[in-house]
Amino acid sequence: xxxxxxxxxxxxxxxxxxxxxxxxxxxxxxxxxxxxxxxxxxxxxxxxxxxxxxxxxxxxxxxxxxxxxxxxxxxxxxxxxxxxxxxxxxxxxxxxxxxxxxxxxxxxxxxxxxxxxxxxxxxxxxxxxxxxxxxxxxxxxxxxxxxxxxxxxxxxxxxxx
Numbered sequence: 001x002x003x004x005x006x007x008x009x010x011x012x013x014x015x016x017x018x019x020x021x022x023x024x025x026x027x028x029x030x031x032x033x034x035x036x037x038x039x040x041x042x043x044x045x046x047x048x049x050x051x052x053x054x055x056x057x058x059x060x061x062x063x064x065x066x067x068x069x070x071x072x073x074x075x076x077x078x079x080x081x082x083x084x085x086x087x088x089x090x091x092x093x094x095x096x097x098x099x100x101x102x103x104x105x106x107x108x109x110x111x112x113x114x115x116x117x118x119x120x121x122x123x124x125x126x127x128x129x130x131x132x133x134x135x136x137x138x139x140x141x142x143x144x145x146x147x148x149x150x151x152x153x154x155x156x157x158x159x160x161x
Contacts (some may be wrong), residue, residue, distance in 0.1 A: 003032070003159045005152045012158045014101055014111065018151035020133040025095050026078070030147040031107030033059045037115040037140050039067040044072040044118045050127060053078055055086030059107075059144045061073035063131035064093025070116040073108065077098030082106050090148060092133040098122035107146055 009017055009030050036058045040046055047062060060081070064072045073089060075097030081089060081104075088107030094114040095101060101108050128140045138159070145152045145159065152158075 005147050005149045008152045011021050013150050015154040016136040018136050025098050025101045026106045026108030027104050028107045031111040033057045033087035035061050035142050035144050037061045037131050039063045039125050041123045042067050042070050042118050043122045045127035046119045051080045054143045055084045057087045059088045061138045062091045070118045071096035071114045074117050078104045128153050
């Protein structure tokens with residue numbers, strides 16, 4: 001399947017477009033799929049649990065509160081996501097092990113990098129809730145399209161099959 005976020009945005013002005021705050025860290029620059037959401041803060045225990053489950057080509061959208069104090073995804077979790085067939089991960093927060101992530105065949109977008117890992121058991125986390133950041137509201141089951149030009153979100157699939 002071939003698409004560009006620029007074409008999707010032009011063809012579907014009703015689609016949401018993320019503010020340009022994300023950087024690419026995965027080995028795959030373009031990815032898309034239905035959204036699964038997580039809301040967490042500086043504690044990635046639930047993120048690991050979710051990535052251990054079958055991704056089925058979905059995109060995991062993680063609202064990590066925009067924290068720039070630690071990373072919630074690193075190379076080991078990236079490998080887990082690849083193994084379990086996640087299409088990509090968008091994190092409103094930081095990653096680490098950027099060189100490892102860069103060679104993994106998965107899309108990863110995040111605000112930045114941080115060498116410190118998250119701590120387990122600090123905060124509660126929630127799955128499958130509506131989350132909002134970067135000017136977009138992400139609903140579980142909506143579709144996310146990402147490439148070098150940005151991120152487009154639509155309630156239904158908008159790509160040509």
